[in-house]
Amino acid sequence: MTMVKSLVNPPEHLNSVAIFGLSLTFSLWLITSWRLFFHYFGCPCSPTSQEISRVPGLTMRRSFHSLLWISTLFEGIAYIEGTISNNSEIVAYILLRFGLTVFQYGAFSVVTVYWIQQCQTARAGAHETKKIFVILVGILVSTSVLLFAFAVWDVVDLLLYYDNIDDFVANSMLHFIMAPIVCVTWNILGINNLVCVYLIVIRLVKVPSWKNLGRMQKFRLVMHKISGMIICAICYMVRGIYVIIHLAGISYETDWMYWMGAVWIPTVVPSIILLYAFRRRDRLPGWIEGGHVVDLVAPPTEAFSALSNYLTDADHLSVSEATPTPRPSLEVDNNRSKSNGLYFYDFSQSDSRSGRLSGTYPAELI
Numbered sequence: 001m002t003m004v005k006s007l008v009n010p011p012e013h014l015n016s017v018a019i020f021g022l023s024l025t026f027s028l029w030l031i032t033s034w035r036l037f038f039h040y041f042g043c044p045c046s047p048t049s050q051e052i053s054r055v056p057g058l059t060m061r062r063s064f065h066s067l068l069w070i071s072t073l074f075e076g077i078a079y080i081e082g083t084i085s086n087n088s089e090i091v092a093y094i095l096l097r098f099g100l101t102v103f104q105y106g107a108f109s110v111v112t113v114y115w116i117q118q119c120q121t122a123r124a125g126a127h128e129t130k131k132i133f134v135i136l137v138g139i140l141v142s143t144s145v146l147l148f149a150f151a152v153w154d155v156v157d158l159l160l161y162y163d164n165i166d167d168f169v170a171n172s173m174l175h176f177i178m179a180p181i182v183c184v185t186w187n188i189l190g191i192n193n194l195v196c197v198y199l200i201v202i203r204l205v206k207v208p209s210w211k212n213l214g215r216m217q218k219f220r221l222v223m224h225k226i227s228g229m230i231i232c233a234i235c236y237m238v239r240g241i242y243v244i245i246h247l248a249g250i251s252y253e254t255d256w257m258y259w260m261g262a263v264w265i266p267t268v269v270p271s272i273i274l275l276y277a278f279r280r281r282d283r284l285p286g287w288i289e290g291g292h293v294v295d296l297v298a299p300p301t302e303a304f305s306a307l308s309n310y311l312t313d314a315d316h317l318s319v320s321e322a323t324p325t326p327r328p329s330l331e332v333d334n335n336r337s338k339s340n341g342l343y344f345y346d347f348s349q350s351d352s353r354s355g356r357l358s359g360t361y362p363a364e365l366i
Contacts, residue, residue: 017256017259018079021079021259021263021264022076022079022080024264024267024268025072025075025076025079025267026076028072028267028268028271028272029069029072029073029076031272031275032065032068032069032072032271032275033069035065035275035278035279036062036065036066036069038281039061039062039065039281040062055281060110060111060113060114060117061114061278061281063107063110064107064110064111064114064274064278065275065278067103067104067106067107067110068103068104068107068271068274068275070099070103071099071100071103071104071107072099072271073099074095074096074098074099074103075095075096075099075100075104075267077092077095078091078092078093078095078096078099079092081095089164089165090158090159090164090165093158093165094155094158097151097154097155098151098155100263100267101147101151101182102144102147102148102151104267105143105144105147105185105186105189106144108189108232108236108270108274109140109141109143109144109189111232111274111277111278112140112189112192112193112196113137113140113141115193115196115229116133116136116137116192116195116196116199117133117137119133119196119199119200119203120133122203136192136195139188139192140188140189140192143184143185143188143189146181146185147181147182147185150174150177150178150181151178153174154172154174154175154178157172157174157175158172158175179243179244180243180244182240182243183240183241183243183244184240185240186236186237186239186240186243186266187236187237187240189233189236190232190233190234190235190236190237190240191233191237193229193230193232193233193236194229194230194233196229197226197229197230197233200225200226200229201222201226204221204222204225228273228274228277231269231270231273232269232270232273232274235265235266235269235270236266236270238261238262238265238266239261239262239266242258242261242262243262
């Protein structure tokens with residue numbers, strides 16, 4: 001990309017741009033480091049309770065934070081090497097190639113895969129087959145592997161056949177091919193985010209209580225769920241569009257708008273949104289605030305029977321004589337993030353005489 005070349009070898013009038021970019025990257029790296037430490041080790045002020053609730057292994061949330069941390073680290077070192085000390089342009093190029101192209105794309109792809117899985121396992125009735133979700137995840141995995149393979153090939157071509165960045169950018173056919181590949185992959189990521197938006201809206205509309213909400217309630221609920229996805233999708237696609245602009249020979253490297261649209265906004269805005277959306281740690285099933293893990297045991301059948309008899313004016317019967325009625329299933333999948341709002345309570349087995357609504361409802365609507 002021409003963008004990478006200008007980052008590692010900027011003219012004098014771009015020094016202010018380089019310093020501002022380094023400041024943004026360093027700030028983002030600090031925030032990511034804090035959140036990464038929290039997701040792996042918890043809060044130092046309450047180590048006992050955090051250890052009880054800690055989920056072992058590499059989860060989707062930790063994968064996202066780890067990849068984003070590596071991306072910001074590589075980008076920050078590249079700024080220092082290529083734009084301030086100006087001692088190693090090739091090293092800066094390699095760091096930027098892997099930081100912006102491989103690790104950052106991988107971090108955002110992990111989030112999109114997480115959203116797709118949440119849509120697949122949501123209890124709201126949907127007509128999609130499992131093949132659709134497998135295809136969406138397969139596309140993201142394929143594009144990530146494709147970007148990694150071409151990035152390695154691009155770096156090997158630079159190290160073996162060229163002595164400096166200028167000759168490589170001007171004469172390497174592989175470097176020229178990388179531009180449309182980067183454009184296509186980032187636009188694919190944006191389209192996948194928009195598909196997640198569609199899937200979530202379909203599931204919300206199919207909730208039985210949806211028709212009982214007012215227009216403003218529907219709008220607020222929908223925007224609360226999909227606004228972050230839409231903003232991230234726009235940022236991904238804007239980056240791809242700017243790559244095509246450079247491929248067509250239109251250069252905006254001397255303009256602050258180029259750096260805002262091609263580098264900083266597509267990096268900082270999705271990162272902040274996703275860091276906030278993934279701010280909660282992975283919790284073990286049965287975790288409650290206060291540092292305890294409890295068994296999710298439903299109340300005995302007699303309790304529901306007594307309540308049903310009371311609501312139907314049959315409270316003269318004793319609990320032992322009451323006919324048991326089906327209990328509603330209140331199981332909640334704790335692995336699903338509250339921020340995505342895709343888990344549901346199932347009241348389909350509730351007794352119609354008890355006055356409860358039947359059907360499936362999102363947690364926020366009950």
